[in-house]
Amino acid sequence: MVSGGIYSGKFGELRKLFNALRLRGYRVIAPKLEDSVIRLKEVTSFDEVPYGWEDIQAPGKYSVREGGKHFRHGPDAPKRILYPPRLELFRLRPDWSVEYPKERFPPTALFAIKPCDLASISVMDRVQGGIGDPYYLALRKKLIIIVENCVEPGATCFCSTMGTGPEARDGFDIAYTRLDDDLVVFRPGSDLGVELLSELNIEPATDEVLRKYYDALKNASLKAKAPFELERLPDELELGLNSPVFKEVAERCFGCAGCNMVCPTCFCFDVIDEPELDGGAVRVRVWDGCFSYTYAEVAGGNFRKDLWARYRHWVLHKFAYWVRQFGVFGCVGCGRCITWCPAGIDLRETIKSVVEWVRSRGGS
Amino acid sequence: MMRRKLKVAVFKFASCSGCQLQILNMEDELLTLTDAVEFTYFLEASRATAPGPYDVTFIEGSISTPEQEELVRRVREESRILVAMGACATAGGIQALRNWLRLDDVKRAVYPNPEWVKALEHSKPVAEVVKVDYELRGCPVSKERLLSFIKQVLVGRKPYLRREALCMDCRRKGNVCVMVAKGIPCLGPVVQEGCGAICPTFGRGCYGCFGPSIDARPEALASRLREIGMKDRDVARLFKGFTGWSEKFRKVIDELEGGAR
Numbered sequence: 307m308v309s310g311g312i313y314s315g316k317f318g319e320l321r322k323l324f325n326a327l328r329l330r331g332y333r334v335i336a337p338k339l340e341d342s343v344i345r346l347k348e349v350t351s352f353d354e355v356p357y358g359w360e361d362i363q364a365p366g367k368y369s370v371r372e373g374g375k376h377f378r379h380g381p382d383a384p385k386r387i388l389y390p391p392r393l394e395l396f397r398l399r400p401d402w403s404v405e406y407p408k409e410r411f412p413p414t415a416l417f418a419i420k421p422c423d424l425a426s427i428s429v430m431d432r433v434q435g436g437i438g439d440p441y442y443l444a445l446r447k448k449l450i451i452i453v454e455n456c457v458e459p460g461a462t463c464f465c466s467t468m469g470t471g472p473e474a475r476d477g478f479d480i481a482y483t484r485l486d487d488d489l490v491v492f493r494p495g496s497d498l499g500v501e502l503l504s505e506l507n508i509e510p511a512t513d514e515v516l517r518k519y520y521d522a523l524k525n526a527s528l529k530a531k532a533p534f535e536l537e538r539l540p541d542e543l544e545l546g547l548n549s550p551v552f553k554e555v556a557e558r559c560f561g562c563a564g565c566n567m568v569c570p571t572c573f574c575f576d577v578i579d580e581p582e583l584d585g586g587a588v589r590v591r592v593w594d595g596c597f598s599y600t601y602a603e604v605a606g607g608n609f610r611k612d613l614w615a616r617y618r619h620w621v622l623h624k625f626a627y628w629v630r631q632f633g634v635f636g637c638v639g640c641g642r643c644i645t646w647c648p649a650g651i652d653l654r655e656t657i658k659s660v661v662e663w664v665r666s667r668g669g670s
Numbered sequence: 671m672m673r674r675k676l677k678v679a680v681f682k683f684a685s686c687s688g689c690q691l692q693i694l695n696m697e698d699e700l701l702t703l704t705d706a707v708e709f710t711y712f713l714e715a716s717r718a719t720a721p722g723p724y725d726v727t728f729i730e731g732s733i734s735t736p737e738q739e740e741l742v743r744r745v746r747e748e749s750r751i752l753v754a755m756g757a758c759a760t761a762g763g764i765q766a767l768r769n770w771l772r773l774d775d776v777k778r779a780v781y782p783n784p785e786w787v788k789a790l791e792h793s794k795p796v797a798e799v800v801k802v803d804y805e806l807r808g809c810p811v812s813k814e815r816l817l818s819f820i821k822q823v824l825v826g827r828k829p830y831l832r833r834e835a836l837c838m839d840c841r842r843k844g845n846v847c848v849m850v851a852k853g854i855p856c857l858g859p860v861v862q863e864g865c866g867a868i869c870p871t872f873g874r875g876c877y878g879c880f881g882p883s884i885d886a887r888p889e890a891l892a893s894r895l896r897e898i899g900m901k902d903r904d905v906a907r908l909f910k911g912f913t914g915w916s917e918k919f920r921k922v923i924d925e926l927e928g929g930a931r
């Protein structure tokens with residue numbers, strides 16, 4: 307009988323878990339290898355999950371190779387599912403009555419997502435959930451989350467610094483960890499998780515397994531680190547408002563907002579009304595981001611007309627303003643904005659340099 | 671309530687007619703559209719024409735000859751809203767490649783009797799000759815954007831079309847970035863969205879047919895492309911292809927080519 311606690315079983319139990327979700331009618335969304343990139347997409351067979359593959363990430367570079375033990379997240383974050391890039395909000399009929407879209411979301415299971423992405427969902431719960439975005443909440447309440455802890459963080463990961471990984475703390479239904487090819491550790495995080503695990507052939511982890519488990523996670527947490535600490539970071543960054551670092555880095559930036567798009571927590575959007583020929587209209591919400599010029603444009607001008615000011619705003623929103631707004635950092639340390647920046651700009655280096663600048667002036 | 675039909679004109683200058691064709695390609699909407707819109711001058715569709723003034727005039731093509739310069743000025747006077755449509759009208763088009771060469775050399779290379787050809791020194795975007803109210807970019811122009819533009823004019827609002835970097839649309843669409851995942855050079859970070867990221871969707875880089883995005887920083891992209899191993903000459907060529915004569919790209923090209931004309 308499974309209750310709270312830590313269990314272990316063979317790799318095949320993961321397959322059973324996957325199939326159990328499908329049997330219960332969940333749409334399963336999981337990592338999936340497509341055109342040499344690990345995507346986050348609907349998966350109908352356990353064999354599609356890229357166990358046995360690994361990704362190689364660096365600033366502005368991504369590739370995969372077969373034969374690796376552990377994969378990390380690719381470019382797609384849960385945001386893509388929970389907060390779609392383009393969403394029809396409602397339709398205006400020609401007689402100007404309003405038609406809201408019908409329930410569009412099937413019960414969904416996120417399978418084998420990473421701890422940083424799990425953390426991004428709890429950030430979204432505070433932001434989108436906090437303001438009561440009905441489109442987000444409709445999907446969120448039908449979501450079940452199976453998270454895979456990271457034994458091998460990637461080169462752009464810094465979840466350890468952000469306190470979001472490489473081990474998932476809470477907010478999941480089940481967390482599992484692949485210790486070696488045929489040893490998986492399971493932890494339930496909800497009643498539903500307990501129920502699902504009860505159907506598997508697993509047993510309470512022995513002392514030996516536990517030791518292995520804690521060692522692996524400790525090792526991992528030593529890796530996923532950024533060259534800065536969170537303590538006092540918001541204050542230090544705000545003291546660095548006039549640091550030349552922002553201008554220097556922004557010289558290399560294209561302002562393409564790719565980082566805003568791939569970031570699992572960036573929530574900014576544009577609302578567009580599209581008139582129809584019949585006299586009706588559609589209102590759609592599309593992802594926008596603070597790197598784009600029109601984002602901060604108002605009648606008569608732009609609050610952040612220079613790209614460096616927009617770059618600075620993004621860094622400060624993530625690491626300072628967000629904390630004051632929502633009580634958490636806006637960054638979960640997933641490293642997507644680093645890997646997927648076509649200019650190869652490394653956010654970690656920016657922060658490190660700003661902090662150094664502040665300290666060199668005795669500002670902290 | 672029956673509103674007066676919108677009088678629309680379509681004029682062709684130095685171009686391939688592909689943009690006009692996009693209007694005729696709106697097969698599903700054309701019939702409904704003609705309930706609200708009257709094409710009063712549109713030679714590709716009908717030889718029956720009516721004189722101006724026009725509510726909306728779409729200009730296809732670049733301004734490449736003295737006659738065209740004169741005609742476009744007259745058209746401007748007859749048009750309430752003037753829209754430059756496509757890469758030729760907004761940036762001089764592919765034919766602007768000749769702007770980097772000597773006109774006489776080009777004429778001689780192409781025509782048996784070069785002395786018969788009266789051309790301007792440069793193939794120019796419409797905005798270099800008359801005031802343009804809106805630009806619809808692309809080679810060819812995007813049918814969806816064109817239609818959206820017309821619909822917005824019809825309801826009487828100021829047309830709103832996003833002008834940000836293609837990357838945003840590319841990523842919204844769920845494409846994998848070809849620069850990052852495949853090391854393929856892509857102009858998307860500095861090119862205006864609107865095409866639906868066609869090229870990256872097919873696994874190749876954007877070659878810039880929509881021209882510079884608002885606040886584009888092609889100089890930063892050029893440095894990055896050199897950093898990942900491209901030669902100056904190849905970077906210049908990439909920028910030149912479709913919208914090289916746009917002010918922003920031209921500057922970068924000239925720097926890469928050492929100011930040589």
Ligand code: SF4
Nearest residue numbers: 559560562563565647
């Ligand atoms: S930091 Fe990178 S991804 Fe973000 S806007 Fe600049 S170039 Fe684009």
Ligand code: SF4
Nearest residue numbers: 569637638640641643
């Ligand atoms: S700011 Fe960058 S590292 Fe942080 S959550 Fe967003 S994409 Fe990930």
Ligand code: SF4
Nearest residue numbers: 572573574595596623
């Ligand atoms: S960092 Fe920019 S795009 Fe992201 S949530 Fe903040 S303001 Fe919006």
Ligand code: SF4
Nearest residue numbers: 837840847848856858
């Ligand atoms: S493929 Fe091109 S357009 Fe798409 S995100 Fe990458 S750089 Fe931008």
Ligand code: SF4
Nearest residue numbers: 865869876877878879
């Ligand atoms: S991706 Fe670039 S070149 Fe291709 S259609 Fe779009 S704007 Fe034109």
